[in-house]
Amino acid sequence: MTSHKKTTRDKQNFTRRQFIKSTAAGAAAIYWIPSLALGADAPGNDMKSRVVSVRHARMINPNERINAGIARQSIDEALLLLTKKKNMKEAWLQIFPNLKEQDTIGLKVNCVNRKCPTHPEIAYGIADSMIDSLAMDPNNIIIWDRTSSELKKSGYTINESDKGIRCFGTVDRFSLGRWLINRKQDESDGIGYDRSRPIDVGNGKTSHLSKILTRMCTYLVNVPVLKDHGKAGITLSLKNHYGTIDNPMDCHPNHCDPFTAKINAASQIKDKTRLIICDAAYGIYKGGPLGSPQWKHNSILASTDPVALDYTGMQIINAKRKQNDLDLVTDMAVHVKSAQTLGLGTCNPGNIQVKESILI
Amino acid sequence: MKCLKIACVIFLGFLVVLPLSANQSQLERILPRGMEDQGWKAEDEPFIAIDEDSLSMIINGAAPRYMELGVRKAVFVNYEKKLVYLMLEIYETDSAKNAKMVFKEFESDISMPLDNLGTESRFTSEMGGSYMTEYFQDRFYVRLSITQKSEEAKKIILRCAKAISENIALYYKQ
Numbered sequence: 001m002t003s004h005k006k007t008t009r010d011k012q013n014f015t016r017r018q019f020i021k022s023t024a025a026g027a028a029a030i031y032w033i034p035s036l037a038l039g040a041d042a043p044g045n046d047m048k049s050r051v052v053s054v055r056h057a058r059m060i061n062p063n064e065r066i067n068a069g070i071a072r073q074s075i076d077e078a079l080l081l082l083t084k085k086k087n088m089k090e091a092w093l094q095i096f097p098n099l100k101e102q103d104t105i106g107l108k109v110n111c112v113n114r115k116c117p118t119h120p121e122i123a124y125g126i127a128d129s130m131i132d133s134l135a136m137d138p139n140n141i142i143i144w145d146r147t148s149s150e151l152k153k154s155g156y157t158i159n160e161s162d163k164g165i166r167c168f169g170t171v172d173r174f175s176l177g178r179w180l181i182n183r184k185q186d187e188s189d190g191i192g193y194d195r196s197r198p199i200d201v202g203n204g205k206t207s208h209l210s211k212i213l214t215r216m217c218t219y220l221v222n223v224p225v226l227k228d229h230g231k232a233g234i235t236l237s238l239k240n241h242y243g244t245i246d247n248p249m250d251c252h253p254n255h256c257d258p259f260t261a262k263i264n265a266a267s268q269i270k271d272k273t274r275l276i277i278c279d280a281a282y283g284i285y286k287g288g289p290l291g292s293p294q295w296k297h298n299s300i301l302a303s304t305d306p307v308a309l310d311y312t313g314m315q316i317i318n319a320k321r322k323q324n325d326l327d328l329v330t331d332m333a334v335h336v337k338s339a340q341t342l343g344l345g346t347c348n349p350g351n352i353q354v355k356e357s358i359l360i
Numbered sequence: 361m362k363c364l365k366i367a368c369v370i371f372l373g374f375l376v377v378l379p380l381s382a383n384q385s386q387l388e389r390i391l392p393r394g395m396e397d398q399g400w401k402a403e404d405e406p407f408i409a410i411d412e413d414s415l416s417m418i419i420n421g422a423a424p425r426y427m428e429l430g431v432r433k434a435v436f437v438n439y440e441k442k443l444v445y446l447m448l449e450i451y452e453t454d455s456a457k458n459a460k461m462v463f464k465e466f467e468s469d470i471s472m473p474l475d476n477l478g479t480e481s482r483f484t485s486e487m488g489g490s491y492m493t494e495y496f497q498d499r500f501y502v503r504l505s506i507t508q509k510s511e512e513a514k515k516i517i518l519r520c521a522k523a524i525s526e527n528i529a530l531y532y533k534q
Contacts, residue, residue, distance in 0.1 A: 114445070115486065149404075230425045252421070287465075287466065290419050291466075292484075293487040
């Protein structure tokens with residue numbers, strides 16, 4: 001199984017110039033995606049939601065594992081492009097302007113599919129980037145998902161200690177017996193869900209959020225995977241929070257709408273989420289969210305707007321489906337528009353600025 | 361009167377639980393035996409899905425499609441040995457025709473057909489470092505995956521697939 005390898009931490013606050021030098025051939029080609037070519041940094045573009053895509057042809061090693069060093073370089077490049085800052089410290093401080101020493105940042109990964117999870121090399125790459133750039137205490141970072149069991153199977157090392165980057169699930173594992181009786185997950189052996197603060201998820205239903213989010217994290221970085229979804233069309237940043245609530249099964253009818261948007265509109269998610277970094281090293285365009293990866297996209301997507309990122313990710317999945325004579329998922333992904341309606345971001349392509357960087 | 365009500369609740373409870381237990385034991389007996397003797401440790405008890413909700417617990421958003429294709433029950437069990445995971449999924453549909461439909465649904469250009477396994481079978485070297493074997497037999501669609509690419513991993517996954525196939529033949533003679 002994959003085990004993460006930490007990149008060196010001696011490049012604290014390195015500059016953009018140093019970063020480009022550090023890439024394999026010392027060159028990065030940056031260009032605007034033609035359909036959205038509005039002119040680099042043209043007046044008014046700051047009003048648009050920015051989505052960046054950083055691609056590196058060698059993000060995946062010949063052994064089909066993620067190259068941790070290149071993943072880290074791609075994450076840093078994505079942050080620099082997204083924030084338009086010159087060094088990593090400034091970039092992270094733009095994402096977390098009021099960060100205090102005691103604040104905890106959660107990375108919500110997606111390990112529901114162990115064959116195509118948020119790869120540990122990418123999650124730990126984000127964590128290491130924050131630690132290196134902001135001199136954060138590693139213990140103030142929590143990599144989390146719904147179960148510790150799924151995290152472990154996806155290559156993460158469970159760490160609940162007071163040293164190092166923490167990593168654990170809301171519950172330890174699923175218990176079928178308990179679920180059949182209570183229609184709730186077994187919380188007896190984990191942090192559990194916050195029963196004191198139910199959230200309205202639409203159609204008269206309520207959910208409870210993971211206590212990792214509500215009680216332990218000051219801020220959240222959402223780290224989804226590039227996958228299609230049999231009911232919701234896509235499962236990217238918005239749908240990733242089905243791993244945050246206690247009753248995801250109740251929220252699948254009607255293409256997961258209005259549930260997905262309403263979950264993301266909950267103040268604990270909306271207000272705490274500062275960044276989305278999508279693991280698009282591999283992708284699944286058919287039969288998702290489960291199954292093995294179906295193509296190598298070799299990319300990292302980043303944005304502060306979950307709706308714009310999901311819209312952009314959907315275009316990537318649609319392009320693969322079109323190539324393979326499959327129907328587009330746009331009509332199924334109604335939650336993206338619902339999220340826009342609730343003011344969570346934009347899925348209007350005219351209001352999205354996509355910037356792509358190819359590292360060589 | 362109160363005692364009668366309690367007795368009724370207990371009796372109804374048995375009516376609900378007994379068929380579920382029967383479903384579980386019937387599906388579980390298809391699973392390969394002696395895995396522990398070979399050093400494989402089951403991560404948990406086999407998970408039996410009996411409807412879309414419970415299927416969604418394991419295969420998430422893909423569950424509705426499986427139900428559309430005629431899947432009625434499924435059993436999942438994962439084994440671990442030295443951080444290599446072997447995942448078994450057995451889907452029981454309502455007919456051999458539907459089992460074939462599920463099998464066809466997941467066809468891939470990168471799969472290789474296999475001989476002498478189930479009614480029809482294939483082997484896939486998957487992206488991300490795993491092997492997968494699938495086949496259909498009788499009203500069952502079976503999928504096995506192992507998170508390692510090696511000759512030994514190939515042997516293990518095919519040996520398990522054969523053991524399941526033999527159990528289906530033994531317990532579900534047409």
